[in-house]
Amino acid sequence: MNAAELADHIATEHEMGKSQAKKVVDAVFAAIVDAASKGEEVSLPGFGKFKVAAREARQGRNPATGETIQIAASKKLGFTPAKQVKDAMNPAASASASASKPAAKSAAKPKAKKA
Numbered sequence: 001m002n003a004a005e006l007a008d009h010i011a012t013e014h015e016m017g018k019s020q021a022k023k024v025v026d027a028v029f030a031a032i033v034d035a036a037s038k039g040e041e042v043s044l045p046g047f048g049k050f051k052v053a054a055r056e057a058r059q060g061r062n063p064a065t066g067e068t069i070q071i072a073a074s075k076k077l078g079f080t081p082a083k084q085v086k087d088a089m090n091p092a093a094s095a096s097a098s099a100s101k102p103a104a105k106s107a108a109k110p111k112a113k114k115a
Helices: 003-013 018-037 083-089 091-099
Strands: 042-044 048-055 058-061 068-071 074-081
Touching (some): 018 048, 083 091
Antiparallel strands (some): 042 048, 048 074, 058 068
């Protein structure tokens, strides 16, 4: 699904015009980018978190020549899905995992033998 298809879906579900739905989608993406550019975390309960992570400068290799090159430090935007999203993507795994949780093991340690 791309941004236009997402806007079409929102327009259909919420009985609004496609152009208005596109403005909403664009505004959401712009707000996420704006917050990320300030280094802020964007948390959407039930959906997930967008976090900015810093990558340090490092050395790499030019694959064509094998020459060592310096790769500049940069920032990347990562996404961690919420549990509800993970469960929706893997319904069988979440059902079997919750049904077969192992019982807690006893914390008692065996006593050391005296010599």
